[in-house]
């Protein structure tokens with residue numbers, strides 16, 4: 001099958017939360033760490049070296065993704081690039097786990113339970129109480145939304161259900177008109193998109209890790225089916241980057 005379109009996906013660079021191995025998720029507007037800033041600029045260099053150009057970018061409303069995009073634009077010298085930010089591309093909502101240490105949570109509940117929360121398709125983490133100060137309905141990006149649609153915890157399946165309408169209504173039509181699209185988002189919102197595009201099974205998706213700040217190129221058919229996908233980095237670099245943030249068993 002012949003590739004018709006090219007789509008580039010990028011997970012943001014390291015944030016202060018990932019640096020400390022804390023559950024971050026939808027409701028934490030963590031900033032990039034100094035390493036994350038450098039990773040984002042390097043992601044831009046990788047795109048530049050590959051000779052890829054864009055007409056349109058999509059990102060979440062979270063600082064770590066927005067800043068990663070800005071740093072990529074800086075490297076590509078394309079500050080003019082139209083950008084659409086949407087909460088629908090935010091990280092999945094980690095419920096009551098948000099802000100907790102992944103290591104301490106594994107000690108308390110066991111590695112297997114934490115792996116299920118982190119990588120299963122349809123198991124939800126514990127719910128966040130709407131009275132909890134971490135519930136984000138009053139935070140600026142969500143103030144105008146109906147509070148009933150703001151998540152209090154999400155499985156990957158839930159994340160896909162709020163993200164895919166945006167893909168179908170806004171992103172896919174733009175790709176089909178020939179716009180070269182860059183999407184900068186999060187580990188799990190991108191895992192959800194990959195599950196949908198590559199038709200991965202509920203079991204296969206538990207093993208998919210997306211490394212931070214390494215551009216993932218998808219060559220798509222006329223119907224937006226991936227024909228080839230590859231990272232703009234060596235196998236070794238991808239493995240090291242996955243090991244840094246992935247679930248241990250997945251990156252052996």
Ligand SMILES: O=C(O)[C@@H](CO)OP(=O)(O)O
Pocket residue numbers: 022023024025026091094118186187188245246
């Ligand atoms: O904490 C989170 O929000 C995500 C990474 O952004 O972590 P995990 O790898 O556990 O899904």
